[in-house]
Amino acid sequence: MKAQDIALLLGLGLVIWLVGTLYYASRGALILETTSFRYWLAFAISPIFSALLCVAILKWRHIPAPHWTSAMLLLAIPGMIGEALILSHWSFFMPKLHPASGGKYAAFLFATYALVLALAEFVTLRPHP
Numbered sequence: 001m002k003a004q005d006i007a008l009l010l011g012l013g014l015v016i017w018l019v020g021t022l023y024y025a026s027r028g029a030l031i032l033e034t035t036s037f038r039y040w041l042a043f044a045i046s047p048i049f050s051a052l053l054c055v056a057i058l059k060w061r062h063i064p065a066p067h068w069t070s071a072m073l074l075l076a077i078p079g080m081i082g083e084a085l086i087l088s089h090w091s092f093f094m095p096k097l098h099p100a101s102g103g104k105y106a107a108f109l110f111a112t113y114a115l116v117l118a119l120a121e122f123v124t125l126r127p128h129p
Contacts, residue, residue: 017079072120
């Protein structure tokens with residue numbers, strides 16, 4: 001992978017995390033503190049949307065399949081570090097959300113990162129011509 005791609009993927013990962021965090025900070029109650037149906041629907045859709053976005057980025061940058069795992073990690077690492085900060089200081093960063101919503105938010109994150117990274121691993125490990 002080119003150095004330019006590494007920097008771009010890290011930067012895009014940071015931007016994606018920031019946009020998602022700001023969205024949940026302002027509108028998270030509509031998802032995390034609502035009906036069970038709305039929560040589980042969003043829980044199912046969010047990881048899929050994130051995975052599609054990440055795949056689109058890798059395809060846009062023409063990242064070869066054998067490099068998808070490392071590329072996806074570059075996209076994910078800024079968010080994973082940022083989320084550790086958010087979750088450890090929940091009331092400061094998410095003042096509009098009830099403290100109990102932190103667990104639901106963390107479950108969203110866990111499912112999203114797991115799906116995105118598992119997809120990349122699957123693509124990387126499959127036989128390539």
